[in-house]
Amino acid sequence: MRQRGLSVAIYALTTLLGAAAFLYPFWLPAAAQAAGSGMAHAADAPLMVSLLAGLCFAVLLLEVQGQGMSAKVVALLGILVAMNAVLRFVESAVPGPGGFSPIFLLIVLGGYVYGARFGFLLGALTIFVSSILTGGVGPWLPYQMFTAGWTGMAAPLCRPLVRALRAEGKAGEAAVLAVYGGLWGFLFGAVMNIWFWPFVSGPAGQYWEPGVAFFEGLRRYAVFYLVTSLAWDAMRMAGNVAFILAMGVPALRILRRFRDRFTFEYAPAVAGERSVLPATGGGR
């Protein structure tokens, strides 16, 4: 129980610090200004913050897999990740709105059905594998992995809502997940931009100008975002929503059909000469 509490603490802390690291261009200059230290170390801020984000990611990853991954979970993750990576290449094969990506379907549904840890790994590793296979590894990778991981990790939060709506197995369930997936699809694009932002706006320097404060940074980012990505991300969102709406019910049915088979455990019969055995299967 104590371990479980610590796990939750690790999830919360890494998520909090990760998010803060993502958003540093907005709060850091203002904070530094308020503390009166000016731009003494503004230059290595991006580097330090990226390292912190990387550290958080490593810790979260270790915690998520540290509680035991059976052969079944490893195999299932591997194959779903492969499938998602393939969907990421072939996404142009079937018409859909620009920026739309079918990978969010499995990440959201996988996390929703198989749990937060599974969802986190499915999301983060999907991005990782498809990036190394297509040569798309870059400094943005941890940011994308974090975001996609959070998408899957937070998906089980939809469960109470679905239960409240009494929508299990019905279209309402898919609708809840579609809205959820759409939101994250949107965030996914925004995160990518935040990564670019300090580079596009120059390393720290420019908004340490007197009078250029927190809100000025936000205002500029808003313009940048509006110009470069809003339309794209909005289409992504619409695509995700429509896609999960269209696929959600049957795909959930398939995932649930298999859930039992992935969690069977051997419980030795009490009667007879058999002694108690540890089970190797299941154990998610």
Added chain:
Amino acid sequence: MIHFRHVSYTYPNAARPALSDISLDLPEGELILVVGPSGAGKSTLLRCINGLAPHFSGGSLAGSIRVGNLDPVQAAPQVMSHHVGFVFQDPEAQFVMDRVEDEIAFALENAAIPPEEMRVRVEETLDLLDLTPLRDRALSTLSGGERQRVAIAAVLALRPEVLVLDEPTSQLDPKSAEDVLSALVRLNTDLGLTILVAEHRLERVLPYADKILYLPADGSSPLLDEPRAVLAQIDLAPPLVRLGKALGWEPLPLTIKEGLRHSRRRAGNGRAARPRQERGAERAAGARTPFLAARDVAAAYGGTEVLHGLSLDVYPGEIVALMGRNGSGKTTLLKCMVGLVRPVRGDIRMDGRSIAGRDVADICRQVAYLPQDPNSLLFAETVAEELAITLHNHGLMARRSGQALPDDTRELLHTLGMAQHAESYPRDLSAGERQRAALAAITVTRPRALLLDEPTRGLDYAAKRQLANLLKGWRAAGMAIMVVTHDVEMAAEIADRVALMSQGEVIAQGEPAQVLGASPLFAPQVAKLFPDSGWLTVEDALQTA
């Protein structure tokens, strides 16, 4: 070596036990064939030997099992992996790495074998299975047979004393299957490894098998004895054995060589070689225009030309078997005929009209095509829904609105023996049933031609027989049927005409007796026993004898 005492096993959520009260003693160092109808529990029995049942699949097990001096249920698979190697059916679904050498090392890395020893073990395993030339290859570039050999190597690296294989060749073509099986025979004779193999292709392994273990479908106690003794009591057997039993040959022949001793003697006393009845006779009489005609077709697949000016006709009311080694262009020809691959030269005519410019969906209302893997077709919740989806695709039925299927569709399911499965989830059916569900889904539009790609792959004897009867029925109804197959016995049984392909050309076509009977590679067993007789199947030989 391996002992079962009153073993019963039930899968989770299963109503009936998969194994009930099995007692067995399997000797050390022998090659044991495990046979029996589908659903008799062969796979389950094999999985008990290394503890996968019950450790992997859950469920409940009673009785006791011993392998050497270990109890697989106590020891669990991680320990058992060093004593029992297990190879599975599907060569695509047992690999973790993408390179041959790394795959073989995986289990060793995992077992923390020291690097120096690991190096030695990987080298010797590569040699044992002749994989040295392939050691750096990516697994995705290997053929099915090569992959199965890698799978065997990957478990042998742990140096088990027992090797267990669950239908290792059912997804392979005959040449690859032969490679895998001869590797097994070598491992057994050279190393004295105890081998248990569940197998449908008895022809190849029978001569080398020390024992046959037969599991009956009704759950009665299994049969374990010398091959001849078991074969005499069961009816799952290759044509040679069936013929030998029918004609009372003693001792029962297991190889063509043994069989020839009997058949020569028989041919010696008054050769009764009446040619087999011409089945294509009625077709020749009413020789009409072909329903499908390929004229001088050249086609490219993945940038290289695989068909070079090929011509072939399929008439209504006949079955054409298209044979040839892998990569000779058979599948590409089928894909050309339904428009999935467009010829770069030449023309394909359907019912006298060229199919050029017509889309696949349009062509496929008239020509049904069953791809190699029927699973890729099936995705609905029930078999009936699968049919409704096809009808809807062709605009023959409104969007799946829960409306009942048309009556003639119900009749189709009945013909296919699937009526009782109309409401089943297709993926839960057996391989044979799944194939018939897929057949139903593509023939529900009442097409006039049917093209099948390797339909016997992965089917047991019973399912093959059912398929043969089905095709014969459709032929009688006037359908034009073409089957791409490696299965010579199947071709001998159903084909009116055989076309042999090689390197993108048809190199021979004609009556099966001419084309198959003369070929050392494609001759069925009966033709080998009675050369020049024109007989191809056991029935041919028995009718005339």
Added chain:
Amino acid sequence: MNPATQPAARGDASIHAGAWAMWLAAVVAALAVGRNPIYLALILAWIAATWVAAKYVAGALDAERAVPLSPLHFGLFVVSVSALFNGLMVHVGDAVLVRLPDALPLIGGPVTLEALLYGALNGLALTGLYAAFILVNQALPVREMVRLAPRAYYSIAVVVSIAAAFVPTTLRQYRQIREAQAVRGQRVQGLRSWLPLLLPLLTGGLERALQLAEAMTARGFAGASTPTHDVWTQVSLIAGIALAAAGLLLRLVWGMSALGLATALVGAALVAGAVWAAGRRHPQTVYRPAPWRMREWAVAGGAVLTAAFFVLPLPGLDRSSLFFYPYPSLTPPGFSLWIGMSTWGLLPPALAMVGPALR
């Protein structure tokens, strides 16, 4: 290790994944620190030299993993976009080129040469990052990258291996399904068309995953059914990131650079220790580990050198030239010979790949 048994396809130009990782880290550090155009030009030149050596001399780049956007195209696009954006948004600087009417929201005001130039420099730094990552990505096989993961992440490394191994299979499956659905009359139109493609792929994948799991179990892969780490590991993980974050705040916000750095390093060390401890519970060996030879020492040493000069406040080194700042009016960038020469630390990979070709 006997060189004759090395995989022939990779030739003798291979460089250990760990050395590549250090090189990459040095590039990132050097590019992230400042915008001095002279250093920037040097770094970009060395990245380009490495690219040429890898692609044209050693033939070490995996063409199958080539990105759709080459670094050159990426650079053209990013440099122009970022120059334009900066020019339109930042109205600081003396050399006014055009004056947009103030009435225009957001972009109204003077457009200055300084702002345009600074934007372009930002774009160049981004391009350098992009090129370096793409280069390493294509030069390293997936297997080598996976092996770089610490042992504590063994399960995840296996997941990645499986995924990479199953991509070709899944792609083939996907094509088969498309054909199978086409022959039963499916016409591709809109999002609903995904249903018959995705569902068989998903079901088939789940079935295959079960088979694979069974095969892995039969080969002794037990995964970790019990937790691989205990309460102490968890506590040190929490303490580690908390300290790292505190150190970062101390350094960046309150300007206590030395104390901040020290705190952050202690935090990072705690995390590293926990990862190491967790790894010890995975007894597992490596088959034919990639060798660490002279060239790897050279690459690693060079990377450390470059990074040190760009990041660390070395005694006696004037670091002011790192921070080029064009406002309010353009001044020639400063230059420190030591820092300039330290960029040569990025060259060993190129030399290591050219070397065998010359011999």
